Amino acid sequence: MGAASTMSEGTTQEPTALKRIPHDLAVALDPEARDAHDRQWTPLKIIIWSVISLLGGLSWVMLAVVRGETVNAIWFVFAAICTYLIGYRFYSKFIEKHIVRPDDRRATPAEYKADGKDFAATDRRVLFGHHFAAIAGAGPLVGPVLAAQLGYLPGTIWIIVGVVLAGAVQDYLVLHFSMRRGGRSLGQMARDELGVIGGTAALIATLVIMVIIVAILALVVTNALAESPWGVFSVGMTIPIALFMGCYLRFFRPGKITEISIIGFVLLIAAIVGGGMVNGSEWGQTYLLLDKVTIAWGIIIYGFIAAILPVWLLLAPRDYLSTFMKIGTIGMLAVAIVIIRPEINVPAVSGFATTGTGPVVAGTLFPFLFVTIACGALSGFHALIASGTTPKLIQKERQTRFIGYGGMLMESLVAIMALVAALSIDRGIYFAMNASPALTGGTVQGAVAFVNGLGLTGVNLTPSMLTDMATNVGEESIVSRTGGAPTLAVGLSHIMQQLIGGTSMMSFWYHFAIMFEALFILTAVDAGTRVARFMLQDSLGNFFPKFKNTSWRPGAWAATAIMVAAWGAVLLMGVTDPLGGINTLFPLFGIANQLLAAIALAVCMAIVAKRGLFKYLWVVALPLGFASVVTISASFLKIFSTTPGIGYFAQNRAFANALAAGETSFGTAPNVLAMEAVVRNTMVQGVLSIIFVVLSIIVILTAIQATVRAYRQRSNATSEDDAVQSQTYAPAGFIMTPPEKVLQAQWDALPAEKKIKVTGH
Amino acid sequence: MTLWAGVRAGARGVIWYLKGLLGEDAYEKYVAHHAASYETDATGLDRAPHPLLTEREFWRDQTDRQDKNPQGRCC
Numbered sequence: 017m018g019a020a021s022t023m024s025e026g027t028t029q030e031p032t033a034l035k036r037i038p039h040d041l042a043v044a045l046d047p048e049a050r051d052a053h054d055r056q057w058t059p060l061k062i063i064i065w066s067v068i069s070l071l072g073g074l075s076w077v078m079l080a081v082v083r084g085e086t087v088n089a090i091w092f093v094f095a096a097i098c099t100y101l102i103g104y105r106f107y108s109k110f111i112e113k114h115i116v117r118p119d120d121r122r123a124t125p126a127e128y129k130a131d132g133k134d135f136a137a138t139d140r141r142v143l144f145g146h147h148f149a150a151i152a153g154a155g156p157l158v159g160p161v162l163a164a165q166l167g168y169l170p171g172t173i174w175i176i177v178g179v180v181l182a183g184a185v186q187d188y189l190v191l192h193f194s195m196r197r198g199g200r201s202l203g204q205m206a207r208d209e210l211g212v213i214g215g216t217a218a219l220i221a222t223l224v225i226m227v228i229i230v231a232i233l234a235l236v237v238t239n240a241l242a243e244s245p246w247g248v249f250s251v252g253m254t255i256p257i258a259l260f261m262g263c264y265l266r267f268f269r270p271g272k273i274t275e276i277s278i279i280g281f282v283l284l285i286a287a288i289v290g291g292g293m294v295n296g297s298e299w300g301q302t303y304l305l306l307d308k309v310t311i312a313w314g315i316i317i318y319g320f321i322a323a324i325l326p327v328w329l330l331l332a333p334r335d336y337l338s339t340f341m342k343i344g345t346i347g348m349l350a351v352a353i354v355i356i357r358p359e360i361n362v363p364a365v366s367g368f369a370t371t372g373t374g375p376v377v378a379g380t381l382f383p384f385l386f387v388t389i390a391c392g393a394l395s396g397f398h399a400l401i402a403s404g405t406t407p408k409l410i411q412k413e414r415q416t417r418f419i420g421y422g423g424m425l426m427e428s429l430v431a432i433m434a435l436v437a438a439l440s441i442d443r444g445i446y447f448a449m450n451a452s453p454a455l456t457g458g459t460v461q462g463a464v465a466f467v468n469g470l471g472l473t474g475v476n477l478t479p480s481m482l483t484d485m486a487t488n489v490g491e492e493s494i495v496s497r498t499g500g501a502p503t504l505a506v507g508l509s510h511i512m513q514q515l516i517g518g519t520s521m522m523s524f525w526y527h528f529a530i531m532f533e534a535l536f537i538l539t540a541v542d543a544g545t546r547v548a549r550f551m552l553q554d555s556l557g558n559f560f561p562k563f564k565n566t567s568w569r570p571g572a573w574a575a576t577a578i579m580v581a582a583w584g585a586v587l588l589m590g591v592t593d594p595l596g597g598i599n600t601l602f603p604l605f606g607i608a609n610q611l612l613a614a615i616a617l618a619v620c621m622a623i624v625a626k627r628g629l630f631k632y633l634w635v636v637a638l639p640l641g642f643a644s645v646v647t648i649s650a651s652f653l654k655i656f657s658t659t660p661g662i663g664y665f666a667q668n669r670a671f672a673n674a675l676a677a678g679e680t681s682f683g684t685a686p687n688v689l690a691m692e693a694v695v696r697n698t699m700v701q702g703v704l705s706i707i708f709v710v711l712s713i714i715v716i717l718t719a720i721q722a723t724v725r726a727y728r729q730r731s732n733a734t735s736e737d738d739a740v741q742s743q744t745y746a747p748a749g750f751i752m753t754p755p756e757k758v759l760q761a762q763w764d765a766l767p768a769e770k771k772i773k774v775t776g777h
Numbered sequence: 778m779t780l781w782a783g784v785r786a787g788a789r790g791v792i793w794y795l796k797g798l799l800g801e802d803a804y805e806k807y808v809a810h811h812a813a814s815y816e817t818d819a820t821g822l823d824r825a826p827h828p829l830l831t832e833r834e835f836w837r838d839q840t841d842r843q844d845k846n847p848q849g850r851c852c
Contacts, residue, residue: 132810133803133839134846142797149798155852229852270836273801274792327847328840335850336799343798397851404848539850546847566845609852 034121034741041762043742044120049755054109065105072098079364080169086359087168089436093353096176096432100425103180108421111185114632115624116192118413123742125198125408135199138409140418141750147406147423149339151187151398152346154233154537155391155609156427158500160435161507162602163388164446165376167365168439170385175435178386178393179428182639186613188420189620189636190399195407195416196736202403202616203551206715208735209622214718218615221711222400223551225608227579228704229397230544231586232605233537234319235598238311238591239499240530243492245304246295248311250527251534253287254334255318261333277336284337288527295490305492312591315541316584322538323545323576331542338536345532349433349508352515358440361474375451375470376498377599378661383650386642387606392431394643396612398424400547414748422750437507438500444468444477445485445494449503452596453496454684463495490523498598505529541583548579589697594690595667595683603654604701610647611712614640618719625723626733633723644716651709655702664702671695804835 036044075095079087112118126137138146163171194200200208203222207215241247261280265273294300306314322330368374369381377388391397402420410416438446447470448456448463456463460479467477486494489509494502509525517524550566553575557564563571590597617640624636657663660670660683671694674682685691726733745763747756796802811829830838 130810130814132807132814133842136803136806136810139797142794145794145798146800150848151851153851226849233852265836266840270833271801271804273799274796277799326840327843328837332840332843338850339799391852395851397849400849401851536850540852543847543850547849550847605852 034119034739036121038741038743041745041766042759043745045755045759050753053753053755068098068101072102079172083364086361088357089353089360089440090357092168092172092432092436093350095172096429099176099180100428103184104422104425107180108184108188108417111188111421111635112414112417115629115635116189116416118192118416119739120412120414120745120748121742122413123740124195124410124413125737126410127742127744128740129198129408135408137411137744137746140411140415140746140748143406143409143411143415144419144423144750145343146409147401147419148426149342150401150405151395151423152342152427152430153391153540154236154501154533155395155397156431157434157504157533158236159389159391159606160431161438161500161503162376162450162598163385164362164435164438165366165374165450166369166381166385167363168360168435169364170369170381171389171435172432174385174389175393175428175431178389179424182613182642183392183394183398183428184421184424185635185639186394186396186617186620187398187402187424188417189624190616191402191407191410191420192413192416193620193623194403195410195413198737199408200403202399202619205403205623205735206615206619209619209626210715210718210722214618214715214722217711217714217718218619219551219555221615221708221715222612223548223555224704224707224711225396225612226544226548226551227582228586228604228608230319230541230548231583231590232598232601233544234312234315234541234583234587235590235601236499236501237534237537237541238308238315238587239497239598240501240505240534241306241311242308243305244530245300246291246490246523246527247530247534248304248306249294249300250284250287250291250531251538253290254284254337254531254535254538255330257283257287258330258334258337261336262329265333266328273336276333277340280333280337281340284341284531288524288531291527292490292523308591309588312584312587315538316580316587318538319541319545319584320576320580322542323549323580324573331539331546334535334539334542338539341532341535345529346430346433349437349511350429352511353433353436356511356514358436358511358514360436360439362439362443363473366472372659372662375447375455375466375599377602379603379650379653383646383653384603386646387603387610387650389431390606390609390613392428392434394610394613394639395427396609396614396616399612399616411744411746412742412748415746418749434504434507437511438503439507441503441507441510442477442481443472444475445481445506446503447472447475448477448482449494449497449506450500451496452498452599452684454594454596456496458493458496460493460495488519488522489526491526498596500598501530501533504533545576545579545583549575552579586700589700592693593697594685594694595697600664600697600701603650604704607647607650607654607705608708610643611651611708614643614647614712615715617643618716622719622722622726623735625726626735628726628730630727640716640719644712647712648709651705654705655709664698664705668695668698668702671698803839804832807835 036042071094075091075098078091079095126135129135160171193205197205203219206218241251257280261276264276294304372378372380377384406419444467447467451466456466460482463482464477464479467475482494486492489506505526508529509522512525513519513522553563553566553571562568566572590601593600617636621636621640624633653662654664658666660667671682671691675691680688682691685694745759747760752760
């Protein structure tokens, strides 16, 4: 302790000029009173934490040790929530105390840069919801579904333990460090901390990763809408609904967001119901039964137009709908799981975990579980959000723990619920839906033969199970509906129909879930294209200065076209891939996301080192080390593995050799054209893997270099903004502690004219 | 009566939260900020930093700023 405290004196430059009581009232709690409250273990507090610990422990025993014939879904929920509470109360407090060291005497950017627009102090509970809506998307819903083939336990452990030790730590640190730097972006922080080489590598990696992520999200929607007139109609209707909402807000009643969101939501439900009628009509079957390639082109054209249209017309209104649907559906699913408590009939760990021959995503548990489930456990993409809007809205420094760490725990809970939903459906149906068409032939008979041929105990799929389910959910077929979204939709409808409506409502719930996922994937596609376009324009601007001007139309359109072409090419590659698409591309998505996490954690490590906190460096080094090992080894397997199912280049060689030998069909490719497509696709995927891994290794090495340099020099150099005296007060967590209540009451009682006005400039 | 008051307070809370979440209170916050910065300026320099935008102008300005500074949505 002595070493640490002397070290901190010189390093984290305690801003002695800051006052706790600048005027009439304190802007921060007395540290001693605060700590005394934390340390004071009243009998009630002891009882509550004992119950949480016991319940959490019991749940883990039920999941990991007892492993009966079936296991009840409620144990997943309890294990998750109890572990999160313990992680939040103890581990995040530890990080707060030793690494983050927030100081409420210091004004946040929302206070000292306040402009009433981009920088505006926002209530912590509102900001929590805001931040959660921005980080939670399709990722935590899709990854766990695909990883369910390994059994229920590996995914559950990784999601829960991973978030406490890695994902939430990353989000918390990036949010806090960005806030201390006036809301600077991850790219800028990388340049500041890692120098030009590391910073540039981080920037290029971010751009390439963005393209891959948008492409694969688009692939998920494509797979969900192909051959589904109902889905195409109801998701297609979101476009006119959003346009109507946009015009309403622009011209008719500006600012009435809640009102138009409710109108939009009602229209959305009408579109889902209407989709059912369209599905039964002849014209629906004639004009809206579209194949994957057509849908993919539709999304590409849509993506381009959406990204060049003004924000108010399409993006902003759909974002409101998306937020509305997200919070509502997740809440609804949580309530349904707790009430229905589905029994789960899946082995704890399946044989695919060790053989690596699973039909959903190829590869053994290590490292592929950790890249298949990215969002929900550790998601690098969050670092872009946590260094974007959120840090500019935080009221007080101590709130970053609740918003950053707590927000990520919520996303993890969503991932657990998605896992439960996927596990609750029949395993035979699960594999029939998630095996690629190359394996099932896309037919009911083919799927039944394939799934029963897997030799899974307790799985006995019959053709009628597949056709009945397809009829119930209002689809032509559910065979080989890969991508995760349709499986989750079946799971959600299976759970929801037990609560409301029975089998007759299943088709509604199924399409409700598809709509819910498509909404925020399309928003992510649109927003991702815009962000990528700005990044590209910024980089191009270094060579052609005209591109720097983002309102220069031809430049904006050209940059948008380049970005859309980039992700569109990957999307089309996935859609037409003779090997199945999602199972070859999804690992790339996870690897990309985790490498971004490694980059974000590398930047955090350099910052922690520069603050001189070497004693606690392990808090960052642990998740960074794990993410690096997982992603680099997964990348190396994808690049160097000699098993064609896993290594891109091994697959490439196998097909190239077959072509050279004059064969006209090979593996799952029925003709020469398909074989050539495999050769092309695997080459692109392999090259992308190499680019990712090289860029990430550069970033990680420069971060280690920066860390070592900081250790040698003890430089205390900081890239933080200068400390500014805060004039306001707000509590830190969701619920006020007794000392916070006292202070808050004093502020509430202060006459309005005496309250210090928050001013920026 | 107390039950009714509780229900009303709860409903008000839900509406307040929803409006905050969707960002409907942005204009109110902007007006409050503007008034505050005008007051402090008045003690010293006596000039408003910028003329106050009308509600319509504010919302247009807000989406136009989003056009120039796009924010990613997560996966």
